[in-house]
Amino acid sequence: MTLTAGKDAVTFKSFGVDLAGDLYLPEGFDPSKKYKAIVGASPFPQVKDQIPATYGPEMAARGFIYLGFNYLGMGESPALPGEHKQSRYMFRLIENTWDAVSYLGALPFVDEIYGLGVCQGGAIIASAAVTDHRIKKIAMVSGMMAADAFQWTDREAAHQQITAANAAKQKMYETGAPIYVAPFGLNDEMSREEFIAAAAYPEMAGESYDYYGRDGVKGPKAVPSFTNMHIADQAMQSMFSLSEHYADKIVQPALVVYSATAFTAPCSTQFVEKLTNDHEVLAFDEFSHVDFYYKPEAVKASTDAVAAFFDK
Known part of the structure; x- marks a missing residue:
């Protein structure tokens, strides 16, 4: 395969199938040279044409190679035989990430490999890095690393989600047919x-809709491979938050970028409190959680910070 500067469609093996990816290469790319490479991890339940399509070009413009990809069963990446699409399970996301690192490591023009995660992607990258020291540095933007408080504060609500997920899993096993739900109450x-009228937190709902909604900048109309619907047993896996419990085991230097005014801020601050490695923290008051997904000023602030950190 001949690779050129810009976005190149690639595939790599994970769980025995080909995951679909986009490899972003810097201007003037020369395969005889060595480059720092980044494996990207996206928010739940995104595909590679959302956050990776925003951060990939930005990091390539700063001289890095960036790999964005669809996890197993997401977007153009197939589900395993006998399984269903839109089954974004945390343990598999971590293993897909390890395989993405292996793919980058096999490229002759790749030097060091770093991890960059946004939202749930922060938890994926932090978890993957615990035992994958091929990843030399990690950066997390609007990360959901310490998600226990976020997900388990209302235990009754959490158990209701789990009960529904258990029932769906049993029915899917018995019938072989998928059941899809809208995890955040937003359908396509x-x-x-x-x-907004149905949401408990209208302001939060508004900014989420502006990105993910039917008419959002990266919603199902703008990104045909994306859907807000997800496999109904998702809560059985998404209620695990591994990275915060292994934070003190992470040895790689880490950068945490977050909005101090966002409702998700504790997912970063509580994670940082548990870190024992060399780490840097950059908090912004002027941006929201979702601003870091696509707002030009927020994306520039985060990608500038990440590039400076990875270039140290």
Whole structure:
């Protein structure tokens, strides 16, 4: 395969199938030279045409190689035989990430490999790095690393989610047919007004819709491979938050970028409290959690910081 500067469609093996990826190469790319490479990890339940398509070009413009990809069963990446699409399970996300690192490590023009995760991607990268020291540095933006408090504060609600997920898993096993749900109450057909009216936190719902909604900048109309619907047993896996419990085992230098005013701020701050490695923290008051997904000023602030950290 001939690779050129810009975005190149690639595949790599994980769980015995080909995962679909986009490899972003810097301007003037020369395969005889060595480059620092980044494996990207995206928010739940995104595909590679969302966060990776935003951060990939930005990091390539700063001289890095960036790999964004669809996890097993997401977007153009197939599910395993007998399984269903939209089954983004945390343990598999970590293993897919390890295989992405292996793919980058096999490229002759790749030097050091770093990890960059946004939202749930922060938890994926932090978890993957615990035992994968091929990843030399990690950066997490609006990360959901310390997600226990976020997910388990209301235990009754958490157990309701788990009960529903258990029932769905049993039915899917017995029938062989998938059951899909909208994990955040947002389906692919709702208007902004409908979603906000039904939401417990209207402001949060508004910014989420502006990105993920039917008419959002990276919603199902803008990104045909994306859907807000997800396999119904998701809560059985997403309620695990591994990285915060292994934070003190992470040895790689780490950068944490987050919004100090966002409702998700504790997912970063509580994680940082548990770190024992060399780490840097950059908090912004002027940006929201979702601003780091696509707002130009927020993306520039985060990618500038990540590039400076990885270049040290």
